[in-house]
Amino acid sequence: MNRNPIIPFILIMVFGIGLVFFMSLEGLNNSEEMAEEHGEGTEETAEGGTAEGGEFDPQAHYEKACITCHGGNYEGGAGPALTGVGDRYSKEEIVEILQEGKGGGMPAGLVPGNEEAMAEWLMEL
Template sequence: MKKTLVVLIIGTSFMLAACGGGKSSDNASAGDPEKLYKQNCSTCHGGNLEGNIGPALNNIGSELSKEDIEKIIAEGKGSMPSGIIKGEDASAVAEWLSEKNNE
C-alpha cells in the first residue's frame, strides 16, 4: 500500500512538472502562442503537436473551437492539470491551436 502511494505521488509530481512545470520567466514569449505552447505543452503534446503522453493536437481545430480549447486549458482534462497557461496567454494559445487543421 505504501509503495503504491509513493509511486502515485511521484507520478503525479512528474506529470505536473512535465505539463507546465517548466514555466519560464522569459517575457519574450508572452503573447507568442507557439513559444508558450513549446514551453508549457510540448512535453505532453509533442513538439510538433504529434502527441506524446497527451493527445495529438495537429488537427484539433477541426474538432474543437477556440472557446472549447480555452476551457480545457483553464479547467484541465483527464490527467492534464488546470491552468497551465492563464489569461491572455491561454486565449492566444487556444486561438493558435484552433487554427490547426491537418497542417
C-alpha cells in the same frame, strides 16, 4: 599552550559570510549584463512565452510547457495530438480545457490570462 579549538571555526565562518556578501554585490552589479545575454528587446512573460514588446507568444509557451506531452510536431505522446484540434473542438471548448484541464492528464491553468491567444493559435494547427 592550550589553544582554543573554536577560533578557527569562527574565522572560517566570518570569512564565508564575507565571501557570500561580496559575491551577492557582484551579482547585483551584473544584472543588466545578464539581461542583455538573454535577448535584448524581448521580455519573458510570467507564463513562459517570449515575444517582442512583452506580448504573449503561444509558440514559445508551447515549446516551454507543452512539448513534453504533446510532442515536438504536435503529434501527441503522453497527451493527445494537437494537429486538427480546431476541427474537434470550438475555440470556447479549447479555452475551457486550458482553464480547467481535462481528464486526469491535462492540468488546469497552464496559460493563465492568455487562454484566448493560445486557443486561437491551437486552432490554426
